Amino acid sequence: MTSPEPANANASDAAAAKEPTQLRVLSGIQPTGRFHWGNYFGAIRQYIDLQHAGDAYYFIADLHALTTVREPEVLRSFVREAALDLVALGLDPKRATLFVQSDVPEVTELTWLLLTVTPMGLLERCHAYKEKKAKGLPADAGLFTYPVLMAADILAYDANTVPVGDDQVQHVEVCRDLAGTFNHLYGEVFTLPKARVIETAARVPGTDGQKMSKSYDNTIQVFEEPGKLKKKVMRITTDSRPMEAPKDPETDHLFELYRLMASAEETAAMAETYRRGGFGYGEIKKALHAAAEQFFAEARTRREALAADPATIDGILEEGAARAREQATRVLDRARAACGLSRGRGDR
């Protein structure tokens, strides 16, 4: 079994790993509720791996969350929970810069510069807006222009690598488009980023087999309360093929989830069970439940300790915001100068 790594691992390995690769990693995650397995396996696990490979910037996307969370106290609490979750899961503030999106106002200014080169048609094709419109739901300009804010998030840190799940790839492509257009008009201002997706976790299934997502009400949270975890796992939908029939593990979402948490040997043994047939799905669910409990056990313990010490998280976010602003200001100044605005704060 592999599990999330502890924070504060040896920082000198990171320094050694930085030089040759020159990775500049950036990703964001919305505080619209507690993180689920899709967030963890699709994105957060990559954040943690990549903090060893280069400069990494990770943020809690509260400005994006404003398009759905309308209660101030709820938003504030989700932001805190998000920071706790990320650090407990192994994001190490000594290796990576962790901050809250709205603490870097330079990004909203950069959003405006990018909006002036954004074709309407490009945004009309973006899926979050398109889906809402197709359902006949009212969409606001915040949701419509959401990919441009996301582009500014990425470009403000000169990021070249953006670890995400499948559903965000389109947005990273939009970011590349806008950066390319801006560079074409004004010179080489922005670094063109690439999405980084882990194939086996690009689209983690939920309890009903569709993509795990809060909007489908099919999530299992990373720090699910133990009783609830068991209930949710036991309720994962399964097909109605007879118990004796051999089954192809590759097409089964229960297996897909198990594979994310089990070791290679356990996964191979489970695949064999599927191919042999003659098992009940209840058995598989019990194995998944045990694997999930064990996988997140250490992180759960770390989270409890962190939650009891709020000053630590405050300090991490404050320091992170200062580092992030420094970097974003450099890029914003470059962009302002390139398009004919005064150079930046010092110049006005």
Ligand code: TYM
């Ligand atoms: P968000 O908050 O919806 O999701 C956070 C990350 O989790 C991934 N994810 C999944 N991956 C695999 N399977 C799933 N079922 C699954 N569900 C969610 C998402 O792909 C994402 O990587 N717009 C972004 C936040 C953002 C951002 C950015 C990301 C704002 N600015 C700049 C990267 C760079 C979002 O809403 O992600």
